[in-house]
Amino acid sequence: MSVSGRTHVRACPxxxxxxxxxxxxxxxxxxxxAVEDACVPDPRGTLPGRGAHLHPDPSCLDLAVRRRAFPRAFRLQGALDTAVLRTFVEERAGLTSTP
Structure with a gap:
């Protein structure tokens, strides 16, 4: 038994x-x-700089855009383009059809 009270199970961040x-x-x-003036998906988590986390769900993306959460999370002024991010999230959610 551990004296510190810690368990051997790793906590998930x-x-x-x-x-x-x-x-x-x-x-x-x-x-x-944030890359230049755009929000881009970083599924591998390797892009430099501050990151924001989002459920890969279009409704969460809509809420974040409406609340202006991305400029606040990245500590930037002004609006950020979310077109690339929206395309990625919709494809991942299976909402866009490929011809």
């Missing part, structure tokens, strides 16, 4: 979705990074 503001395991959320 949690992050907060900038859209719905609910906490979830890091692997359940999509990391988003």
């Amino acid at each position: 949690e992050r907060t979705c900038v859209g719905c503001r609910k906490r979830a395991a890091k692997h359940e959320l999509l990391r988003v990074a």
